[in-house]
Amino acid sequence: xxxxxxxxxxxxxxxxxxxxxxxxxxxxxxxxxxxxxxxxxxxxxxxxxxxxxxxxxxxxxxxxxxxxxxxxx
Numbered sequence: 047x048x049x050x051x052x053x054x055x056x057x058x059x060x061x062x063x064x065x066x067x068x069x070x071x072x073x074x075x076x077x078x079x080x081x082x083x084x085x086x087x088x089x090x091x092x093x094x095x096x097x098x099x100x101x102x103x104x105x106x107x108x109x110x111x112x113x114x115x116x117x118x119x
Contacts, residue, residue: 052104059097066090 070086073079 050104052100056097056100056102056104059093059100063090063093063097066093 066086066089070081070083073081
């Protein structure tokens with residue numbers, strides 16, 4: 047159970063990090079605002095890096111603490 051929860055939160059963070067670029071594209075190309083990639087990159091990385099780590103480490107924690115295996119990861 048714990049492994050699946052950790053993996054799901056990793057997925058959520060990963061997709062939020064990707065959605066940052068959808069917002070960037072909408073503001074830059076549709077609304078034609080003067081925005082820079084440097085304004086969006088920290089938010090992207092703040093979501094992507096923990097999300098990937100949570101997904102990758104969920105298997106490690108399952109093995110270490112004897113949690114049930116999640117075959118979807």
